Amino acid sequence: MSNLSDFDSPKRPWLTAFIPILVILLAAGLYWVLTSGDSHDDGNGLNSTPSNTGDKLSSGKSYYVYASEIELYPTNNEGKAWDTGDGGPDIKYHIKWLGNEIFESTVKDNSLLANWSGLQIDLKWSDLLGKTISPNEAIQAARLRYDDKGYNEMIIEDSDVAKDDAAGNLTIDLKTLRIGKNERGYAKDSQNSVRRTVVTVLPIDSTIEDLAQFMRE
């Protein structure tokens, strides 16, 4: 049996029992305050700009080149509507290098402002049973090698059933390109209806993080 008297015991034990609850809250609060400064650093570096953004292209190295954005003027080279009725142009582009067509984009229907992510996978129902896709298959871009005197041509068209209408034929001096997005504006004339292009250049040996950074639409 206990020999303790009632005099020794706390008068309001239920009240003093809040001590552990206070300790829990204090410990949690203190930890929170001490560590909250680190919460924004996720340490994966994905939000940082890749180190090679804006770098010049290196001679002899291979690159992915694609138009991530093309904007056309509201009328075609003849100053007329792109399509009969209210339909906008169905934009597509080709890339030529050393006189050879090396890439053709998909068509973006009824749009004056077309975007391409540089990534596309065509899956059929039968592929659901099992298909292996390599990054090279999925990346929709021209592959070319850089040299100081090199250039490529970007032929932009309004895709039509009968005959594709030319929107512009742009010659891009490779020397003027930088790794990443290269934006340019163009004046309208009888040969050109392209208002603006954004050409993306990525080294073929880019890390997956760099590709991820650039290829998101």
Place this chain on the structure above:
Amino acid sequence: MTKLLILASSVLLGIGLVAPTMTIHPKAGEFSWLVEIIDPQSMVPITYSIIGIIIELAQIKDWFLVAVLSIFSILFPISKLYIFWVAASDQNNKGKFLTIYKVINKLGKFSMAEVFVLSLLLISLKTLPGGTEVNLEFGCMIYFLSVIFSILSSFQIKKSDDRIVQ
């Protein structure tokens, strides 16, 4: 001694609730590289605390899991420490002691309930497809230490209770 154990358990519980408990490393199997390109944010490893998990579940309105985790990971351990403190403070009133003794006996059966809930959660995440990995962080160890300290304090209280009840 008992109160020291309860206080230690309280400090560890407080830290264990807000410290990183687990890190999920998302993977999408063969298509991991593709998801990294299309949606890199979804492939970033995420670290959760127990409170963080509950907040996340509340945001997706999974109220059942919010309730289960809140009860077994927060409310139950806090209530247990509260009762233990009362028991450790009020050892003179025999009538009250018998009640507390019964409560502690019942609580003892659930003393590993929170560990069980966490284990279930980990197992469910471990079986996610695509090779997604879950790594335990130090917060989990602190939380488990808190549970162990509370078990030790319950033993101490039971020992005192048994002496008084006899």
